[in-house]
Amino acid sequence: MQVSLRNDPWKTAVSLIDKISDQAPSLTPSERRLVETVIEKPTAAALGTAGELARAVGVHEATASRLAKKLGFDGYASFRDALREEFIATHETATRFEKTITTNTPETILGKLALDEAQALGRIEEFINADQIAEVAGLLMGARRIFVYGYGNAEVLALMMVKRFRRFGKDVQHLTSDPRGMAEHLLGIAPGDVVLSFAFRRQPRGYAALVEVAREAGAKTIVISGKSGALLAPSPDYLLAAPRSGDPDAFQTLIVPMTVCNAIVIAAGLTAKEETLKKLDRLGQLIERFE
Amino acid sequence: MQVSLRNDPWKTAVSLIDKISDQAPSLTPSERRLVETVIEKPTAAALGTAGELARAVGVHEATASRLAKKLGFDGYASFRDALREEFIATHETATRFEKTITTNTPETILGKLALDEAQALGRIEEFINADQIAEVAGLLMGARRIFVYGYGNAEVLALMMVKRFRRFGKDVQHLTSDPRGMAEHLLGIAPGDVVLSFAFRRQPRGYAALVEVAREAGAKTIVISGKSGALLAPSPDYLLAAPRSGDPDAFQTLIVPMTVCNAIVIAAGLTAKEETLKKLDRLGQLIERFE
DNA sequence: AAGTTTTTGCAAGATGACTTGCAGAAAGCT
DNA sequence: AGCTTTCTGCAAGTCATCTTGCAAAAACTT
Structure with missing residues (x-):
């Protein structure tokens, strides 16, 4: 069953997660690793090429191309466009998070923890x-x-x-x-x-x-x-x-x-x-x- | 005189602004319009192609390619990489701004103004x-x-x-x-x-x-x-x-x-x-x- | 008005990125 | 062990993007 939030068009990332969820049971081991890396670093995946993502995972770029098709996209470029639409804030879509900690990495455990939390929350x-x-x-x-x-x-x-x-x-x-x-x-x-x-x-x-x-x-x-x-x-x-x-x-x-x-x-x-x-x-x- | 903030390497956007400042007096009219559009929507420029930027401005993609060379980059791809490095937050570089207003656009003037300010401040x-x-x-x-x-x-x-x-x-x-x-x-x-x-x-x-x-x-x-x-x-x-x-x-x-x-x-x-x-x-x- | 210089579009060529047919390797089944 | 199916790398072909030589148009100077 597809994730159903609204009848009107929603953000592509939900659709992307939806597409990935639909295909999760039928992903091959290489495809699964690709998907995990995309989920781990969506912005890097949105900016890179099929070859770059594939090399980062240790599979062939042809596998990345096939994965995009499997997920329902016309090709890898369409898949990447979907990543960009969701994970890269543009002039029109920017939502931000106030910097709560200085950019310098604190030396204390608490300081470092606070920095990590703020960064994770900032990406939520x-x-x-x-x-x-x-x-x-x-x-x-x-x-x-x-x-x-x-x-x-x-x-x-x-x-x-x-x-x-x-x-x-x-x-x-x-x-x-x-x-x-x-x-x-x-x-x-x-x-x-x-x-x-x-x-x-x-x-x-x-x-x-x-x-x-x-x-x-x-x-x-x-x-x-x-x-x-x-x-x-x-x-x-x-x-x-x-x-x-x-x-x-x-x-x-x-x-x-x-x-x-x-x-x-x-x-x-x-x-x-x-x-x-x-x-x-x-x-x-x-x-x-x-x- | 170049903008001199630090001796150690600084963010590429300062370098990009610096490169643009250096060349500002010698930009042709078409180049100037390209630069203005890049400054107006840096993220869109970072994601698009030379042809897309050129069409948006109403000049030829060859002009965009020449501009990148003029600004000191090896080619348009290097210029776009510089845009990406600065204007697109990745997993490693994300600094954020806390959402201060709901995503729904307020109907009141004050509400709309507050939203615009928060977004502008968020991008600062x-x-x-x-x-x-x-x-x-x-x-x-x-x-x-x-x-x-x-x-x-x-x-x-x-x-x-x-x-x-x-x-x-x-x-x-x-x-x-x-x-x-x-x-x-x-x-x-x-x-x-x-x-x-x-x-x-x-x-x-x-x-x-x-x-x-x-x-x-x-x-x-x-x-x-x-x-x-x-x-x-x-x-x-x-x-x-x-x-x-x-x-x-x-x-x-x-x-x-x-x-x-x-x-x-x-x-x-x-x-x-x-x-x-x-x-x-x-x-x-x-x-x-x-x- | 004429000549010169600069700008920039055109188009051919180069290069990078992606797709897909093919086939070997790996996994699964009997 | 042998056969079948699936997975995935290889490589050729295709397409998109960018570069650059050329030349026309525009701008500038005299």
Whole structure:
């Protein structure tokens, strides 16, 4: 099922993620590596040639050309145009992030961490736009019941979302990872329900079964993930994927996905016609209160 | 004289602006129009071909190719690479600006203005970096005397800078536009002095004479301008050029250049070893106090 | 008005980037 | 082990982009 945010044309990146999600199960090993690199450095991919991307990955440029065709583009140039349209801000589309840390790299751990977070947060809208946040928030607030699932470290985020949406008066179920417990909770899942899951590093245990059961019952599925969310199989109805800060091979923080969650909560508050936010400092205060 | 910010390698955009400034007096009419379009929409120019830029301007692609050579590049591809390096943030170089207004275009005039300003401010570091601000602030604080000149609307900014730097205890002369008054003030200009001027839309009256007199006397020259500052002739020693918000053919605001001035003043305060700023909210408060 | 210089479009050639037919290698199946 | 299918590199061909010699047009000078 394709990600369906709106009927009117939306940003090409959503379409690109959508195309990648559609093809994820059928990608060959070389194609998968190409896709991972494109997701890792979309701007570099948007600026380079098929040969440059292929060499960076260690495959042939012909493979890159075939991948573009496989993803539904006329050729590699069309694929790259789609990357440019989404990941490169032009005069007309620029959204920015205020510099919060000096350009010089701090020597302290905290300083370096803050810099990494600011940079990762600064890139968040390269991957997730306000329409996605608004759509997901609206879906959750309109749900009959909400099922929230987080495996491993992500359980922290799942618990936070359970608490927040219960404060909105929603019927929220907190799924656990053991199959029996999950099955019991999902017994009554029906159309009008929404499943919210988190996915980092690798596909979480129980994810495939969860999404399939939800789909069969006619419920919608939402995933908040790191940069590899497009490779999830089966793909959810809604995917909010943004790379987290930190070394991919070592410790990565939950700051970026937590920020995504906060944005959804705030948007949900707007959806519920709470106080209208008019200034950024007010928004900042609200974020602080939620943290 | 080339713009000299540092001995170590600096960002290519400064080099690009520098190259354009060097060649400004000798550009043909078609070349000038190409340059103006590149300055107007640097990202679009960075992504397109020589043929696309040429067609947008109404000249032949051969002219675009010759311009690149004239500016000192091996060819058009090298010229475009320089544009990309500076104007397109990649994974490694991204500095961002926090979104201050919703992506939806407000219907009110104030709302629309705020959006335009935020976007223009958000792009300011595409054109001016922290090193430039620090260098200019250091130059002003180390000057023996400072001559400030602003013609037309820019006189507001000139007066503000005169007041601010006088509060730092600097010897500041406020130049007026009539030739006799300017000549009288400039009688005693000498090495160690600094001239600060503003230039918007078109080259201000008396500018050429001012910069030439300053140069002959061995004084340094600084210009804060809109996006066409690279076309000033003669070129100043230091150029801080960033496009202002608003319709170029109608009313444009002074918010962006005033922000540049505020940044210089704040950096000058740091140079003078005043209170060290550690958090952005503190910086925000300081900006509000200065406004 | 005539002559000279500069500008710039035209078009042929060069070069880079991409596509696709082919075939060998690798993986999977019996 | 043998056969089949899939994957992917190779290389020839195609297309897009850029460069540059040439010459006409425009601008400048006398």
